Amino acid sequence: MASTVVDEHVDHTLDDHTHDHHEHHENFITKYIFSTDHKTIAKQYLITGIFWALIGGFLSLIFRLQLGFPETQLEWLRPLLGKWITTAGKLDPEFYLALVTMHGTIMVFFVLTAGLSGTFSNFLIPLQIGARDMASGFMNMLSYWFFFASSVIMFFSLFIETGPASGGWVIYPPLSALPQAMSGSGLGMTLWLIAMALFIVSTLLGGINYITTIINLRTLGMSFLKLPLTIWSFFFTAIIGLLSFPVLLGAALLLIFDRSFGTSFYLSDIYIAGEALPHMGGSPILFQHLFWFLGHPEVYIVIMPAFGITSEIISTNSRKPIFGYKAMIISLLGITVLSFVVWAHHMFVSGMNPFLGSIFMLLTLIIAIPSAVKVFNYLTTLWKGNIIFTPAMLFSIGLVSFFISGG
Amino acid sequence: MIVCFILLFWYSIKEFDTYQIPIASEHGVITDRLFWITMAITGIVFIITQILLFYFSYKYQHSPRRSALYFPDNYKLEFIWTIVPAVVLTILVVYGLTVWNKVMAPAPEDAEVVEILGYQFAWKVRYPGKDETLGAYDFRKIDAVNDFGLDFTDKATFDDFSPRELHLPKGQPVEFRIRARDVLHSVFAPHFRLKMDAVPGMPTRFWFVPTKTTAEMREETGNPEFNYEIACTEVCGRGHFSMRLLVIVEEPEAYEQWKAEQEPWLSKNPEYLSSVPENLKELAMIKSQIEHTAIN
Numbered sequence: 001m002a003s004t005v006v007d008e009h010v011d012h013t014l015d016d017h018t019h020d021h022h023e024h025h026e027n028f029i030t031k032y033i034f035s036t037d038h039k040t041i042a043k044q045y046l047i048t049g050i051f052w053a054l055i056g057g058f059l060s061l062i063f064r065l066q067l068g069f070p071e072t073q074l075e076w077l078r079p080l081l082g083k084w085i086t087t088a089g090k091l092d093p094e095f096y097l098a099l100v101t102m103h104g105t106i107m108v109f110f111v112l113t114a115g116l117s118g119t120f121s122n123f124l125i126p127l128q129i130g131a132r133d134m135a136s137g138f139m140n141m142l143s144y145w146f147f148f149a150s151s152v153i154m155f156f157s158l159f160i161e162t163g164p165a166s167g168g169w170v171i172y173p174p175l176s177a178l179p180q181a182m183s184g185s186g187l188g189m190t191l192w193l194i195a196m197a198l199f200i201v202s203t204l205l206g207g208i209n210y211i212t213t214i215i216n217l218r219t220l221g222m223s224f225l226k227l228p229l230t231i232w233s234f235f236f237t238a239i240i241g242l243l244s245f246p247v248l249l250g251a252a253l254l255l256i257f258d259r260s261f262g263t264s265f266y267l268s269d270i271y272i273a274g275e276a277l278p279h280m281g282g283s284p285i286l287f288q289h290l291f292w293f294l295g296h297p298e299v300y301i302v303i304m305p306a307f308g309i310t311s312e313i314i315s316t317n318s319r320k321p322i323f324g325y326k327a328m329i330i331s332l333l334g335i336t337v338l339s340f341v342v343w344a345h346h347m348f349v350s351g352m353n354p355f356l357g358s359i360f361m362l363l364t365l366i367i368a369i370p371s372a373v374k375v376f377n378y379l380t381t382l383w384k385g386n387i388i389f390t391p392a393m394l395f396s397i398g399l400v401s402f403f404i405s406g407g
Numbered sequence: 408m409i410v411c412f413i414l415l416f417w418y419s420i421k422e423f424d425t426y427q428i429p430i431a432s433e434h435g436v437i438t439d440r441l442f443w444i445t446m447a448i449t450g451i452v453f454i455i456t457q458i459l460l461f462y463f464s465y466k467y468q469h470s471p472r473r474s475a476l477y478f479p480d481n482y483k484l485e486f487i488w489t490i491v492p493a494v495v496l497t498i499l500v501v502y503g504l505t506v507w508n509k510v511m512a513p514a515p516e517d518a519e520v521v522e523i524l525g526y527q528f529a530w531k532v533r534y535p536g537k538d539e540t541l542g543a544y545d546f547r548k549i550d551a552v553n554d555f556g557l558d559f560t561d562k563a564t565f566d567d568f569s570p571r572e573l574h575l576p577k578g579q580p581v582e583f584r585i586r587a588r589d590v591l592h593s594v595f596a597p598h599f600r601l602k603m604d605a606v607p608g609m610p611t612r613f614w615f616v617p618t619k620t621t622a623e624m625r626e627e628t629g630n631p632e633f634n635y636e637i638a639c640t641e642v643c644g645r646g647h648f649s650m651r652l653l654v655i656v657e658e659p660e661a662y663e664q665w666k667a668e669q670e671p672w673l674s675k676n677p678e679y680l681s682s683v684p685e686n687l688k689e690l691a692m693i694k695s696q697i698e699h700t701a702i703n
Contacts, residue, residue: 093645168642174607175590175643181527182644268608271549271556272527272589284591284606318467319475327485349593349602351611354511358504365496365503372492373485375456380484382463384476389468397464404456 034145036137041144042123048151049115055155056106063099066091084163097166098184102158104169105192109199110154112302114147117241120305121210121234128228130219135212139205146202150195157191165192170295173266173287177258180273189259193252200249203241210238225329229322232329233308236336237301243340244297251290258282288350292343300339303403304332307374310396314378317393318385324377331370331377338367375404428597429627431635431656433616434510435600441506445499514614518580521573523637524555525585525592525605528646530637531555532573536566536671538694541584549588552676556588559673559682565694568669573637573654575617576662582614593641596654598624604641617656624656671695 035041062081065074075089084095091099122140126133134140157164166184167176171192179186214235218227227235257263258279266287267279315322322328344352344360378400387393430436467475522533522541531554535541542557542564549556557564575581585594587605594613595602603613625633639650657665673679673695683691691697 093648097642097644097647172591172641178590181590269546270589270607271546274551276547276549281608283609285609320477321479323478324480324485326480327489350604351606351609354507357511358507361503361507362500365500368496369489369492372452373489376488377485379456379459379463380478382460382467384478385463385467386469386473386475387464387467397460401457401460404453404460 034141036133036141038122038126038134038137038140041140042119044144045114045118045122045147048148049111049119052106052110052115052151055158056103056111059099059103059106063091063096063103066096094166094182094184095163097168097182098163098188101166101168101171101184102154102164105154105165105196108169108298108302109196110151113203113241113298114199116302116305117210117234117237118144118147118206120230120309121206121238124230125210125213125234126217128231129214129217129222131213131217134209135217136209140209143202143205143209146198146205150198150202153191153198154195157188157195160187160191162186162188164188170288170291171255172291173255173258173284174270174272177255177266178270178272178277179259190256193256193259196252197249200245200252203245207238207242207245210234211242214238225326228308229311229325229328229332230305230308232332233304233311236332237304240297240304240336240339241301244294244301247290248294251287251294254290255287285347285350285352288347289344292346293340295346296343297339300335304335306399307332310378310399313392313396314381314400317388317390317396318381319388320381320385322377323380324373327373328377331373334370335367338363338370342367371403375400429619429624430598430600431617431619431624432599432601433618435598435615437506438510438600441503444502448495448499514582514612515580518582518614519576520582520584521575522555522584522586523573523594523605523652524588525594525639525643525650526554526588527590527644528639528650530592530594530639530650530652531569532652533567533569533672534666534669535563536568536694538563538566542567546588548682553679554588555672557672557679559679559691560684560687562687562690562694565673565683565687565691566671567673568671570669573652574662574665575654575656576659577617577620577656579659580614580616582612584610584612586610590643591641592639592643592650594637595640596635596637598635602640620656620658621654622657673697 031037032040035044062077065072070090073089074085074091078085081091081095084092086092122134125131162183164184165171165176165188166182167189171189175181176185176189179189214227214231218224254263254265258265258267262278264279264282266284267277267282270277270279311322311328342360342364344356345364348357348360382397430439520535520539520541524531524533533541533555540563543561544556544564545558546556548558555569557567559565583594583601583603585603585605587607589607591607592605593602594605599615599617601613601615603611605611619627621633621635624635625631635654635656637652637654639647643650671694673691674697677697680688680691680697
């Protein structure tokens with residue numbers, strides 16, 4: 001079967017190229033827009049990711065103007081920002097918070113999750129494991145278009161009258177649950193929640209695809225222990241996403257219930273804008289637990305694909321195999337497992353039981369071990385290598401240096 | 408780039424004192440020690456690995472006359488650099504746990520209790536008064552004047568007082584009872600190395616011992632304008648930046664005297680006597696020092 005497929009392919013290439021085009025019944029729309037081809041989808045993710053990176057970067061420029069030069073007149077931004085510039089010529093405080101919130105949301109989710117995993121996992125997984133395409137091209141296409149719909153809504157929310165979501169990228173209730181608390185918690189927050197729900201659907205569709213493809217569609221002889229580290233990192237990243245994003249979806253749904261249907265999952269004992277609210281018995285801490293159950297694994301969703309890519313680049317450009325291939329896989333696995341049990345280190349002073357604090361402190365420090373092993377392995381790969389400094393290599397060495405500093 | 412690094416280091420060293428604000432609490436000394444020990448250990452690893460990274464990159468540049476060493480595995484080496492960080496981290500974990508348990512332990516019984524209430528966008532403080540018990544509250548009793556939602560069916564509320572500034576005695580344990588009225592806030596007092604969220608519906612607490620009076624701190628920092636302050640460190644809306652509460656630490660005698668001078672909340676707002684149940688009215692007037700003439 002496989003051989004006939006190859007033969008046909010050879011025939012095509014011998015033929016005129018335009019013929020090839022006709023026989024697949026592809027037109028502009030199926031080829032470039034609603035494409036099921038993993039390479040096209042990867043490029044769609046790349047372009048959308050770059051778009052978001054520009055938007056996110058631009059937002060941070062504006063709020064850093066205010067932060068870095070608090071005395072400066074920003075009147076010249078009025079043609080662009082309108083009423084968000086106060087009469088004193090400064091950024092409106094709520095708009096400042098909106099900028100920080102949207103910058104965080106955009107960079108963490110739209111650029112570093114969708115832009116990074118979406119682009120590289122889609123592009124590289126089939127190519128590096130010898131598969132013809134993803135397990136389900138259709139789901140892959142849906143994944144991008146859910147992301148696109150989510151992007152449209154999130155982008156749209158930047159322009160509404162009451163401003164986009166402004167409660168910080170962690171959107172802690174009650175601030176995010178009560179429109180009385182700030183104007184961004186009105187329509188802006190609703191749009192944020194809808195956009196994120198669509199985003200999570202997109203991530204899950206993508207993740208299921210990556211995992212299925214890596215498990216089932218490896219070519220003959222491509223055993224698990226021969227997979228490039230890039231693929232291993234995409235594999236673990238997809239698993240983390242698949243297990244943690246649904247929890248954020250749950251948290252967001254409960255928040256929608258609290259906001260719109262009068263439930264009290266996160267709200268209790270609140271007096272705001274001159275009235276005592278009827279909500280009783282909820283806990284804002286519950287939201288924090290649910291949020292960080294995704295929020296912490298999310299940082300590994302962001303870094304692990306970069307680890308994988310760096311491993312291959314350093315190995316190739318040092319002209320050496322990666323040192324400790326198996327240790328690298330075990331480290332990735334260790335990070336994957338531990339990433340699920342360290343979330344409450346974001347909540348030490350949230351008011352949760354101090355005993356939990358001690359458990360999470362212990363687990364958090366343990367996760368430093370696989371990270372340390374990875375760094376030592378990168379160093380040993382460079383040792384006695386024959387290093388060629390391509391731009392990719394320079395970036396990769398930069399990543400290791402950066403990871404030692406900030407990781 | 409090298410010039411940039413030199414400027415960066417020079418700036419960091421020059422501004423070091425502004426990063427490192429003086430400690431004014433007992434537990435602050437031990438948490439800072441933990442911080443600097445962790446900093447030293449990770450700092451050493453940081454410097455060694457960075458030097459190796461750039462030294463290897465420099466030394467093993469491509470040369471056609473040399474070929475790379477084939478060195479894919481060495482279990483002994485890998486074992487060592489898994490175990491060594493594990494041991495070092497175990498030490499840090501044990502040390503960290505002892506510090507954490509000390510700081511988070513329940514407050515001593517003789518601690519001065521102060522309630523801090525966060526709301527959009529300020530802090531209110533309440534002292535228990537002469538009976539040394541904070542009175543009950545209910546968020547449904549909050550109104551434009553009764554910020555705390557004091558529940559006057561509880562006789563412990565009658566002598567509670569609410570000053571504009573937070574006063575603390577030097578050298579005595581103080582326990583903050585922290586709550587929020589609308590959204591999350593966070594009590595942050597950097598000089599006391601203190602931070603704890605204020606959560607609506609879930610009172611939190613944090614205790615510590617202030618070790619330097621405001622006057623001593625003014626001397627130490629050389630700034631006659633110096634004041635301790637509490638800021639909010641949880642985004643809470645439009646006025647988040649402006650949530651500031653002045654804290655005054657004084658000698659215990661001065662503190663006791665200040666406390667004795669404070670008027671109970673109820674005597675400042677005598678119209679709330681109408682919320683007090685009939686059988687407690689007499690007691691309420693005695694405890695809050697309201698004179699009969701004031702209501703007649």
